Structures are given as C-alpha cells and as structure tokens.
Amino acid sequence: MKRLYIKTYGCQMNVYDSARMADVLAPHGYAPVDAPDDADMIILNTCHIREKAAEKVYSEIGRLRPFKRRKEANGDRMIIAVGGCVGQAEGEEIIARADCVDMVFGPQTFHRLPELVARATRASGEKVVDIEFPAEDKFDHLPEEASSQGVSAFLTIQEGCDKFCTFCVVPYTRGAEQSRPVAAVIAEARRLAASGSRELTLLGQNVNAYHGRGPDGTEWTLGQLLFELAESVPEIERLRYTTSHPRDVDDSLLAAHRELPQLMPYLHLPVQSGSDRVLAAMNRKHSADDYRRIVDRLRAARPDLALSSDFIVGYPGETDQEFAETLRLVTDIGYAQAYSFKYSTRPGTPAATEHQVPAAVKDDRLSSLQQLLRAQQTAFNQSKRGAEMPVLFERRGRYDGQILGRSPFMQPVHAEAPERLIGTIATCRIVDVLNNSLKGEVLTVEAESAVDQPVAERVRA
Ligand code: 5AD
Numbered sequence: 408m409k410r411l412y413i414k415t416y417g418c419q420m421n422v423y424d425s426a427r428m429a430d431v432l433a434p435h436g437y438a439p440v441d442a443p444d445d446a447d448m449i450i451l452n453t454c455h456i457r458e459k460a461a462e463k464v465y466s467e468i469g470r471l472r473p474f475k476r477r478k479e480a481n482g483d484r485m486i487i488a489v490g491g492c493v494g495q496a497e498g499e500e501i502i503a504r505a506d507c508v509d510m511v512f513g514p515q516t517f518h519r520l521p522e523l524v525a526r527a528t529r530a531s532g533e534k535v536v537d538i539e540f541p542a543e544d545k546f547d548h549l550p551e552e553a554s555s556q557g558v559s560a561f562l563t564i565q566e567g568c569d570k571f572c573t574f575c576v577v578p579y580t581r582g583a584e585q586s587r588p589v590a591a592v593i594a595e596a597r598r599l600a601a602s603g604s605r606e607l608t609l610l611g612q613n614v615n616a617y618h619g620r621g622p623d624g625t626e627w628t629l630g631q632l633l634f635e636l637a638e639s640v641p642e643i644e645r646l647r648y649t650t651s652h653p654r655d656v657d658d659s660l661l662a663a664h665r666e667l668p669q670l671m672p673y674l675h676l677p678v679q680s681g682s683d684r685v686l687a688a689m690n691r692k693h694s695a696d697d698y699r700r701i702v703d704r705l706r707a708a709r710p711d712l713a714l715s716s717d718f719i720v721g722y723p724g725e726t727d728q729e730f731a732e733t734l735r736l737v738t739d740i741g742y743a744q745a746y747s748f749k750y751s752t753r754p755g756t757p758a759a760t761e762h763q764v765p766a767a768v769k770d771d772r773l774s775s776l777q778q779l780l781r782a783q784q785t786a787f788n789q790s791k792r793g794a795e796m797p798v799l800f801e802r803r804g805r806y807d808g809q810i811l812g813r814s815p816f817m818q819p820v821h822a823e824a825p826e827r828l829i830g831t832i833a834t835c836r837i838v839d840v841l842n843n844s845l846k847g848e849v850l851t852v853e854a855e856s857a858v859d860q861p862v863a864e865r866v867r868a
C-alpha cells in the first residue's frame with residue numbers, strides 16, 4: 408500500500424472533492440494516512456478565494472520540502488501535488504515558484520489523477536500540469552464512493568458559477584455552472600444512506616441555481632430535487648444545501664422549506680453588503696430590500712428559519728455611510744451565525760483595479776461588523792436555553808461518555824449519552840449554552856422502532 412496524505416483548504420466542496428480524490432486513487436494502491444511525514448503522495452487541495460489562502464499553500468509547501476528531501480535521501484520518492492483552485496489559477500507558476508511540487512491540477516481534472524500520477528512517478532521525474540476544463544463530465548469518470556462519510560455527508564449536485572460577482576475568482580477557477588442529473592444525485596444519496604449517512608448537505612457554488620436533468624427529460628429545480636430526495640431516500644432524515652444565492656430562491660424552494668420536515672430550518676444565504684450602490688458595483692443583481700423580501704418569504708414558509716450569511720467589508724470605494732447600511736441590514740435580519748471578510752484583491756477580477764479602501768479602515772469595519780454578528784450569534788444561542796430540540800448525534804465527544812451532534816440550526820450539541828445513539832436523532836433539552844456549543848440532555852429517542860420509553864430510563868437500565 409502507498410501512503411496518501413490529503414490536506415484540504417477552503418470550502419465544503421473541497422472536503423467533498425478530497426474524499427473523491429481518495430476514491431479515485433484507492434484502486435491504484437493508495438490508502439489515506441493522517442500525517443505527511445512519510446507519505447508517498449501528498450495532495451494539497453487548495454482554495455483561492457482570498458489572498459491569504461494561497462499564501463498558506465506556499466508556506467505549507469515549504470514545510471513539506473524537508474520530508475520530501477529526507478525520503479529522497481533514503482532512495483524513496485514523495486510526490487507533492489497541488490490541486491484545487493490555487494492549482495487552477497496559478498498552474499505552471501506553482502512549479503516555477505516551488506520546485507519540489509511535481510503535479511498541479513484543478514477542480515475539474517481530478518478524475519484523471521491515476522494518469523497524472525503515472526506520468527509524475529516516471530523515472531524521468533516529469534512535472535505534470537493539468538488545468539484544463541475538460542469536455543467530459545468529471546462525475547461520469549469518478550468511481551463510486553469507496554468509503555463512508557459518516558452520519559453527516561456532503562453531496563455535490565452543482566458546480567461552478569456564471570454570476571461573475573466582481574470580487575470573486577470562483578467563475579474562473581471552478582468554471583461554468585453545471586448541474587448533475589437527478590438520477591445520479593439520487594443514486595449517490597442512496598449509497599451514502601446505505602453506508603450510514605442520515606444527513607445530506609447538497610453542495611454547489613450556486614446550489615439553488617441547480618437545473619439538473621430530471622427523469623422526465625426536463626430540467627429540475629433544487630426544490631424539486633429536495634422533494635424527490637425526501638421521498639425516495641427515506642433513510643436520509645435531514646437535508647441541507649449550501650451555498651445559495653438570493654437571486655435563485657424560487658417558489659419550488661420556498662415550497663420545500665414550507666412542506667419538507669427533512670429540510671432543516673437553517674440557511675446560509677450570503678448577501679455580502681447592505682448598500683445598494685455596493686451591491687450594484689459587486690454585480691450581485693439584487694438590492695438590500697430584495698434580500699429583505701426574500702428573507703421575509705422564507706420565514707413565512709418556515710417561521711423558525713435561522714439565517715447565516717457572508718459579508719465583505721471594504722469593497723473598493725465603500726464609504727462609511729455604505730458600510731453603515733450593512734450594519735443596518737444585519738440588525739434588520741438578525742443572524743444566527745455569519746462569516747465576514749475584508750475585501751481582498753484577486754488578480755484578474757474586475758474589482759481588483761478599482762479604488763481600494765485603506766487597510767486600517769477595513770480593519771475597523773470588520774471589527775464592528777463582527778462585534779454585531781457575535782452579539783447576534785450569542786443571543787440566538789441563548790434563546791435556545793431550556794428548549795427541546797431534535798439532535799442528530801454524529802460521533803463521540805471529547806470526554807468519556809459524551810457524544811456530539813448538531814441541532815437543526817447547525818449548533819454543536821454535546822450530551823452524556825450512550826454511543827449507540829450515534830447515527831440517530833434524539834430529542835434533547837438544552838441545559839447550558841457555552842461559547843461554541845450547547846449542552847443537551849437526552850429526553851427521548853426518535854427513529855428507533857423497538858423502544859418507546861424515555862432514553863434516560865434505558866440508560867440507567
Ligand atoms: N475578498 C473577500 N472576500 C471574498 N469572498 C469572495 N471573494 C472575496 C474577496 N475577493 C467571500 C464572499 C463569499 C465567500 C465564500 O468569500 O463573501 O461569499
């Protein structure tokens with residue numbers, strides 16, 4: 408067996424892609440390991456969304472170099488590969504800047520890994536770069552998932568983006584928008600369910616722009632797909648999707664939120680800014696009020712819906728007034744959780760050449776926004792104190808006798824309860840609210856057929 412170490416940066420789609428890279432390489436004798444020191448192949452599955460992400464990759468390569476040299480001194484080889492979005496964006500440049508890198512590939516070519524590896528491992532020590540956007544569909548060439556993702560799994564249904572927000576590299580690194588056919592998604596969902604998954608998070612850069620081919624030959628929406636998954640894969644008790652765009656919230660998606668108990672009441676719906684001038688400059692094609700109305704409609708469909716968002720502060724030309732409009736929008740909506748970033752210039756994107764906001768101003772704005780968002784998150788978590796809610800337990804906790812799961816709103820919940828509850832949904836009372844998690848007490852167990860009495864009694868028995 409050859410040792411394969413994959414390090415993943417960035418978004419959940421990269422986490423999914425890394426698992427699929429391991430699936431592609433498994434039949435070729437590569438087994439995953441947890442440490443890079445003695446690996447035969449290292450893949451850095453990279454992220455290009457913000458500046459620092461790429462810099463982190465170069466410093467990681469620097470840390471790996473001595474491992475590679477040590478292996479070479481012992482007469483062995485270590486292949487270092489850079490995959491993902493930095494690979495796509497920088498290509499040959501990576502090999503020019505870091506000569507210990509043997510292979511560079513992008514998000515759309517990792518199904519070709521066996522061939523790329525064969526070339527890179529030749530005695531000649533050929534450097535291999537494959538950053539094509541191939542005509543063939545990657546998913547048609549990937550093997551079935553080799554290993555379980557566990558209780559909560561990711562499933563990519565859509566990839567790429569045609570929206571071209573002026574700050575964003577995704578349309579360039581992930582390519583044009585593409586949706587997988589409904590039948591392929593259902594088949595993968597069934598396999599994940601059979602391997603023990605109970606929750607699926609459907610992934611896409613623009614997941615609610617999904618328009619995959621349905622069994623009837625028409626293009627299906629994300630809403631239709633969610634209804635189909637809920638009906639035809641009943642073992643999947645929880646459904647989520649990310650990342651969505653406000654412009655693609657349609658009636659079928661609202662209906663799914665209204666009618667499907669499996670669809671969790673938590674939605675990541677990035678708005679980026681609360682200023683109409685900035686939103687227009689960003690090419691978001693929606694106003695702050697459009698966003699408010701969309702949230703109103705979602706909450707009308709699912710009153711307990713909790714929201715999350717992404718924000719960018721210090722977009723080129725953003726004034727104090729415009730930033731204040733972002734704070735106002737945050738106050739109006741009330742978020743359960745959110746991510747916020749200082750604008751960072753991405754070469755090749757339209758915003759990169761605009762008038763930049765000074766770094767100190769961005770710092771100030773980020774800290775006031777984060778203060779507000781943190782206060783909202785704390786208030787949201789505190790509002791759950793004493794509440795009863797279903798928790799899907801995913802794994803053992805840090806301490807003996809403790810298990811860890813998630814609330815419908817993505818909050819981590821830990822409880823002292825038997826391990827056999829892992830993989831099941833149990834009703835918990837929230838007895839304490841800590842900084843990053845909730846403490847629950849298991850009350851009853853749903854989805855376990857034989858036993859109806861409260862788990863507390865069964866635990867004692
Ligand atoms: N600068 C800062 N943040 C960015 N994002 C995307 N591009 C940039 C950039 N150039 C943020 C957006 C997006 C999230 C994934 O990353 O908020 O929603």
Ligand code: SF4
Nearest residue numbers: 568570571572575577
């Ligand atoms: Fe990037 Fe999202 Fe805008 Fe697409 S919709 S360009 S992925 S920020």
